[in-house]
Amino acid sequence: MRKIVKMISKEKCDFYQLLIKQTELTCSAVEILHTYCSNDDSHLIDQIVKLEHEGDFVRKELIDGINATFITPISREDLYSLSGSIDDILDYTRSTAERIYDFDIAENASILTFVEELQTLTQALRESVISLGISHDAVTESAIAVKKVENRIERRYRRAVKRLFELDDIKEIIKLREIYRHISNAADKGDEAADLLCHIVIKAV
Template sequence: MFKRKESLNFYALLIQQAQVIRDAVAALCAFCEDPTQEKGDFVKVKEKEADTIRRQLVEDINRTFITPIDRDDLYRLSTSIDDLADYAWTTVKEVRIYDIQPDEHLLAMSRTLLQMADGLLICMQKLEKDHAGVAAEATKVKKLENALNVQFHQSIAELFETDDIKKILKYREIYSHMNHAADKGDFSADILLDIVVKL
């Protein structure tokens, strides 16, 4: 039993999870470019896949006596990056519910979010052996969150130039999903910075 526990590779699981989350955000970008049923459904497929990996990681944390990273940090990191996939699917779902088309603002923010997801994946790939590399990449992710926040406020400002209340309410909700997702990416970067200081 102890041999099984020692053989668990949390770094590999984090990389796997980050890859699927990155794919979910990439799928969101594809949907924003061409909002077909198939492309929207694929975001849900990746979101469910990310949830499955996260559940596996949490189960492994709970049955392992010693983890290479503080178990609370490991849990928080896995939960935080998973939120990116959750927001990706929520965005698709509400675009459908509100019966609107993704606009240039949503596409721009989704592309910035993809850059953040790419950066978080690189962080996971470097986490075991290249702590300086993680710190550098996590700092880039945090800067991207600032960039997306600017995009968010620009999109809201332009939205309020119209008198169409229904449009304002619908698009503001969708834009907010992107902004919240970026916040989770930023929080993930903070956790990674904390982890590399402790390792």
């Protein structure tokens, strides 16, 4: 009983704003990654790492809110999973930047194009999350846009990997494939988030 009273009496957690904040941090990190891909400035990685740490803090705040809130606007499981998928995109954005730095990769047109697509994906994801609790149609429309971009990235990934095996430098093949994989994984998490958003809408109608 005490636990229930405590949960009700706590300051209300704005889950929608926390999810929006996560997507904004992710969009910012991908923007910086895009800049880094065409501007070899290692200080940009520090900015991405800072955003990733801030994203972890926001996710923790959301999880704490779930645990402390008696009634949530959408199911606890959906909140937790959606937040986790967004956080994973941010994690992969950081790991992509770190791999580019660690492998000493020069400016690469394929990577730049991948990241441009990832920018489009994260911006659409942000629009979908912003529409939560406002417009089911807008949530779904933007979520579908996310899935379309993910499909493009996946096709581009397969073509890029195929081209890699035309190279003679085994080390270069391994390095680039690893970077491509991290960007592809980020897109997969975007697709996962889009599915969750559509699922949330279906449960709400």
